[in-house]
Amino acid sequence: MYTTLKLTFEGKVATLTLSRAEKRNAISVLLIDEFLAALQEVERSAAQVMILTAEGKAFSGGMDLEDLKSLVTQTAEENQLHSQRIATLFRTLYDFPKTTIAAVNGPAIAGGAGLATLCDFTLASTAATFGYTEVRIGFVPAVVSSFLIRQIGEKYARDLLLTGRIISAEEAYRMGLVNEVVEPIKLMTGAQQLAEQLLENSPASLRATKALLRSYTKEGLDREIQSGMEANASVRMSPDFEEGVRSFLERRKPRWSE
Numbered sequence: 001m002y003t004t005l006k007l008t009f010e011g012k013v014a015t016l017t018l019s020r021a022e023k024r025n026a027i028s029v030l031l032i033d034e035f036l037a038a039l040q041e042v043e044r045s046a047a048q049v050m051i052l053t054a055e056g057k058a059f060s061g062g063m064d065l066e067d068l069k070s071l072v073t074q075t076a077e078e079n080q081l082h083s084q085r086i087a088t089l090f091r092t093l094y095d096f097p098k099t100t101i102a103a104v105n106g107p108a109i110a111g112g113a114g115l116a117t118l119c120d121f122t123l124a125s126t127a128a129t130f131g132y133t134e135v136r137i138g139f140v141p142a143v144v145s146s147f148l149i150r151q152i153g154e155k156y157a158r159d160l161l162l163t164g165r166i167i168s169a170e171e172a173y174r175m176g177l178v179n180e181v182v183e184p185i186k187l188m189t190g191a192q193q194l195a196e197q198l199l200e201n202s203p204a205s206l207r208a209t210k211a212l213l214r215s216y217t218k219e220g221l222d223r224e225i226q227s228g229m230e231a232n233a234s235v236r237m238s239p240d241f242e243e244g245v246r247s248f249l250e251r252r253k254p255r256w257s258e
Contacts, residue, residue: 006019009047013047013048018031018053021054024107027089027112035089039092049101050100051195052100053102056106057105060108060112060115061112062109062133069245079237080233083228090143094221095214097211100121101123103188104125104187110139113131114143114144122177123178123181123194135161138242142231143232146221146228148161156175239257
């Protein structure tokens with residue numbers, strides 16, 4: 001049914017696995033569509049907990065290169081729609097009514113870092129790294145910034161978003177992005193054990209608690225994500241964006257306009 005991911009069920013636990021290892025599980029338009037469809041399938045199922053993980057050495061390297069190439073020729077309206085698609089993916093995962101656990105096996109970069117940290121729990125392998133690298137190539141980390149500042153506070157969020165640096169799983173843990181860091185061999189076992197612990201709780205209470213937490217942030221997120229999408233679409237029409245994308249694809253240092 002799916003070509004960019006795998007969805008399996010065992011008892012009351014669903015496991016959603018990004019399955020583009022040859023592309024470092026890059027986020028393509030198709031992956032977004034299939035991810036959203038898989039979430040709907042999990043929501044309709046008897047599963048009470050979902051584990052999100054990935055095949056290969058990377059969790060997700062961010063945007064797919066083919067999609068990245070196309071952005072420099074898109075209109076403002078097309079860029080707005082693309083930003084909206086990303087926002088829908090992040091918001092749907094963040095607002096998902098069932099409990100979610102990310103088991104991060106390797107690098108989670110840009111949009112991949114968003115997927116890794118928007119679950120209710122984030123377990124990271126010692127091989128995992130995290131980075132919001134958008135400013136390095138003329139992007140604005142617009143949509144993810146609303147979630148990030150709530151998770152780790154403004155000072156840490158400014159650090160990660162303005163430097164674009166890559167951090168280790170241990171540093172992500174110290175910042176509060178990650179709940180636990182484990183050896184690679186223990187990653188999925190740890191996620192399964194956490195899922196089993198969660199299954200001991202009342203499913204109705206878990207859903208109600210998540211709904212209550214969502215209600216605290218809904219109005220602010222609605223407003224901020226809309227502003228973020230507009231900022232994202234706007235910067236994609238700038239010379240720096242075009243230069244950033246071209247330099248990334250050509251594997252050279254960017255020559256910024258200022």
